[in-house]
């Protein structure tokens with residue numbers, strides 16, 4: 001991982017982050033001045049009404065989109081101007097992603113979906129499979145390793161996506177409404193498993209949600225309002 005990172009420093013630091021979009025000839029300032037430090041291992045809930053910019057903020061931290069102003073530091077690296085392979089490497093070495101919809105590959109089974117990020121990194125297949133089986137088993141899917149997404153329930157699919165996000169031992173997991181597509185009971189179970197796994201792994205996390213009750217289970221809650229965190 002990044003080796004210039006001082007363990008006492010934030011894993012993510014945003015300073016003066018701004019993002020605007022043109023909509024119907026108008027400019028809307030979605031992020032006006034976002035400042036946020038997340039420490040290693042800290043799990044932060046990102047709350048805000050629909051359209052307040054939660055996904056936009058996660059895209060900034062995930063180095064998924066350009067067009068931001070301000071400073072984005074990830075694991076000690078100044079990331080906002082990184083491009084190409086350097087940007088990809090920082091993302092691959094430090095970040096894991098979970099979305100509202102699982103985005104699993106339909107033709108691959110649970111284990112194969114989870115090993116994918118590690119294979120891309122060049123980890124030997126046997127090590128990838130051992131890691132995948134251990135993650136899936138700790139999420140209660142030990143008997144589902146060779147099931148394809150279509151053979152799994154929504155909650156099971158989302159747990160596979162959680163295992164995939166953690167496969168490379170990310171320093172930080174970015175989750176955008178990770179249980180937003182599940183019924184309340186399943187959402188509670190999957191979120192509890194997600195939080196316990198992330199804590200056990202020592203990863204930090206930034207989790208966008210509408211759900212105050214779920215947010216209260218995290219270490220800290222930040223709220224996006226009118227383009228700033230309050």
Ligand SMILES: Nc1ncnc2c1ncn2[C@@H]1O[C@H](COP(=O)(O)OP(=O)(O)OP(=O)(O)O)[C@@H](O)[C@H]1O
Nearest residue numbers: 021022023030048049050051052053054055056057
């Ligand atoms: N690529 C884009 N082009 C134009 N406008 C955009 C773009 N992406 C986001 N927006 C606008 O930015 C605002 C914030 O969107 P964003 O998806 O970040 O909100 P959100 O808080 O994640 O919402 P939700 O909770 O509904 O997912 C919205 O008004 C949206 O329409």
